[in-house]
Amino acid sequence: MRNFTFRAEKFDLHTPFVISRGSRVDTTVIVVEIEEGDHKGWGESCPTPHYGESVESVMAQIEEIAPQMEAGLTRADLQDAIPAGAARNAIDCALWDLEAKQSGQTIAELMGHRWPDDLKSVETISIGDAEKMGAKAKTLANFPTIKVKMNSDDIENRIRAVHENAPNAAIIVDANESWNADIVRRVGQTLKDNGVVMLEQPVPPAEDETLRGINAPLPLGGDESCHVAADLERLHGIYDVVNIKLDKTGGLTEAKKLLDQAKDMGFDIMVGCMVGTSLSMAAGMFIASEASYVDLDAPTMLASDREHALSIIDGNMSALDPRLYGGAG
Secondary structure (H helix, E strand, O other): OEEEEEEEEEEEEEEEEEEOOEEEEEEEEEEEEEEEOOEEEEEEEOOOHHHOOOHHHHHHHHHHHHHHHHOOOOHHHHHHHOOOOHHHHHHHHHHHHHHHHHHOOOHHHHHOOOOOOOOEOOEEEOOOOHHHHHHHHHHOOOOOEEEEEOOOOOHHHHHHHHHHHOOOOEEEEEOOOOOOHHHHHHHHHHHHHOOEEEEEOOOOHHHHHHHOOOOOOOOEEEOOOOOOHHHHHHHEOOEOEEEEOHHHHOOHHHHHHHHHHHHHOOOEEEEOOOOOOHHHHHHHHHHHOOOOEEOOOHHHHEOOOOOOOOOEEOOEEOOOOOOOOOOOO
């Protein structure tokens, strides 16, 4: 007999989070719990308005599939029963957690990956004026890698301010679709000269082709352009890196497929996140153990987090506590 429950939970941020598309002061996540006998698995997702999702729409999707879940729908069948997105992510991750507990193996063992106990994550600097962003960079100077949110304003001064205040840190710039190919051509060398090692999603997905053959002086990464493994063929030759996020893939099952195919095709791998709790990050860590770039810093933005929460000190993520997620039963 299977018991399937789900709920929405709200978490406040300690500081407003600002990107090119807007700002936020809190986040609402969806939690799914699946119980069979003596074992219970859980998963979390973060609805993303930019992808046409809301808390209400994701809850409605889960409500619709709840009878099938109660009846024992498998993880394999789930992939066709509901589209990629936050609803499937929460359910799929809960099924992985349940499977680990029932099998007596960790999720890492089930995937053939190592347990994520030595990951290094970026921390993100929100958009602000150059002085404010530089001041924030100074507090992160010991991080090996910093992620910097950008819009199309004052790019050169902002990146110089960040680099001057954290001269030893590698920098990822995330434009969140707010640039165009001409801006990439104009600022590419300046970015590279100021410690930037990758430029993430400079243009909207509909304009990806404008980057083909641009010969940028630094690697380009696709985030909003890459959701599932089927996207890779279109992006090949445009982006060097793909950003895997479980709320885009619809869970760990498709994320693992995307990871393996991307590596086979020669893409480098980044693992990112929405603004979720340590539970969301924990699931992503099983993919991040195979990635070159890790962006799982969302818990550092929260005013409060879950029991057995992750911590990040100077970019070093604490080892995943198996009591939080993914451990053997």
